[in-house]
Amino acid sequence: MTGYADFILLVVLVLDLYVVATGRLASCVHASAFQGVALALLPLALWAPGHEGRMDPQLLHLALMSLGTLTVKALVIPQLVLRAIREANVRREVEPFVSLHLSVLIAAALVGISFWLASVLVLPIPAPTMLVVPVAFATVLVGFLVLVSRKKAVTQVVGYLMLENGIFIFGQTLVREIPFAVELGILLDLLVGVFVMGIAIHHISRAFDHIDTELLSALKD
């Protein structure tokens, strides 16, 4: 069943590049929501058929976790971020520090670096598919790129979400010994985190009339 998994991972990779290339803020959020859908399907595609054609005994755990990921990452968090965009009344769009063309080039380079990293850091366990590690690294690195190269507080949140998505690929596909309650706790943290960030963005847009983080630099030595 690695065919499905590879397809999902490629979709994640394409969405990474799409976030970097698009100039529309709402598109970035939609792309991260689609990544959430992909992430929810990924463990099912990898593990549900089980070994030697038997069903995985942990299927219930997997299904619940998928449902949780889908709800949090694909539905609730994007809604929160979109609401923050509406309330902050963002007119101008992405506003990168570096031009979109240059960031696409950097992102492409980062994808290359990820494949190189994955070839150096050999997995000590049999990998479900060859693409897991490079795509996870690429998503983490591109998330960082979005985080540091954009001015708007909302785009920084999108970058943070991509970073988390990359980490989730590692966690959900390679580490299977995490109790359900702890996984839920991690998702809940993410949800509350974005909720609190949304509130902060709301206050920032009211206090400063916009959400450029460049103006959040009064405190320094």
Next chain:
Amino acid sequence: MLTLLVVVPAIVGVIALYSKDLRVDLALLVGTASAHLLVTASLWIGESGPELDALLTLDTLGLLVLSITSVIFLIAALYTIPYVLHGTHDKPVALQRFIPCLLWFLSAMSLVSVTQHLALLWAAVEGTTLASAPLVYFYRRRGALEATWKYLLVCSVGIALALLGTFFLGIAGAGSSKGASDLTLSGLSRAAPYMARPWLKAAFVLALVGYGTKMGLAPLHTWLPDTHSEAPSPVSALLSGALLNCAFLSILRFYQVCVASGDAEFARTLLLMLGMASLLLASAFMLRQRDYKRLFAYSSIENMGIMAVGVGLGGAASYGTLLHALNHSLCKAGLFLLAGNVLRSFGSTLAQEVRGVLQRLPATGILLLMLLLAIGGVPPFGPFWSEFLIFQSAMGAHVWLGVAFLSLLTVAFLGMAGVWLPMLSGGGNLQGPRARESWLSFLPPLALASATLAMGLYLPSFLAVALHRAAGLLGG
């Protein structure tokens, strides 16, 4: 018991959110804090087994951090009473969430100290950020807003890397042929000798960067001075005195796995480098600091550096490090509370606008003088002994390391004295009449100052035994 420490403050926090009366909220806060301290004290007497499928397990290291958290929280809670009742703020909305967030903060910090499941540990550390971010934004000023945003984003991103490190450790553990590879400390320690080294090392580096951000190690400290100086004083005391230890404990958990793998040398080198970098950067910024709350924040970075150096030296310095964590928490929490008294009386955090503290606020002034000497490493206060132990190990490791360590401590002390001595003594036109100091504004810091002095004069044997046992867990 362990479950109660986490669950009760969380539930009381929800109750406090829906109660309308401020006095009821304060009673809930102080009541929960006292009960928390009582339960924590009972854990010193009787052993407590694992709870909730071994998700919660207490060892001596966790007990030390839990006890510091509990003591500092009760003291900060008492100090909060006059702070909230007679404060300068006028926004009831901010107050409504203040006490619930304090209680959730306590719950998250307790979870950090009582869990040895590294994924749950991560969730708890992220929980501390989320619970304390609204506390930083208590004064609805632009500066506080900026500090809150930096705190939220920098720490969340930093800690996300720690989650990656946690998963890397899981991968490294799954690859080892021996033992179950769940993410508990005991399971990982059993698997550690057989782990794939590149993944183990990558895991430690990511955890050090991630939790190091939260601990304020240079060059990842950027959020810390802003947050600690913009937060209301009792919150600054908690952030510095309790939260930094929780982040430190998280790094130590990863370090313990490295020790179990028999390959901790690289981890020690990294800690030593980050620690010295923190010392260097903090002492440089302390020399030219004009804001006295920021000065204390940089002093926290300095002390986290000392602790990182201590673990990095290993051996006998591990004991000194844990003792220093205890001493630093007592001192720094006290200093931030006293800075709150000064701020309330003079209305400015700029050192040049504050003169004659000893005349206007005698009790606060004397306690400040005591704690400044203590944190500067002057005998007979507690920090002198812990810094001396670490200095001794540094000299043993390399003469120049010891000399560099001592000179940076001296620079930091001079920076601290240069700012505070004119503020304490000076007079001139800024000197006001003697102000009335309420009991609850100086009794909590008095308790901390006395504890610091007592720790320097006589270390109780039960504490020394616990410190030695905890240092043993770090291979020291």
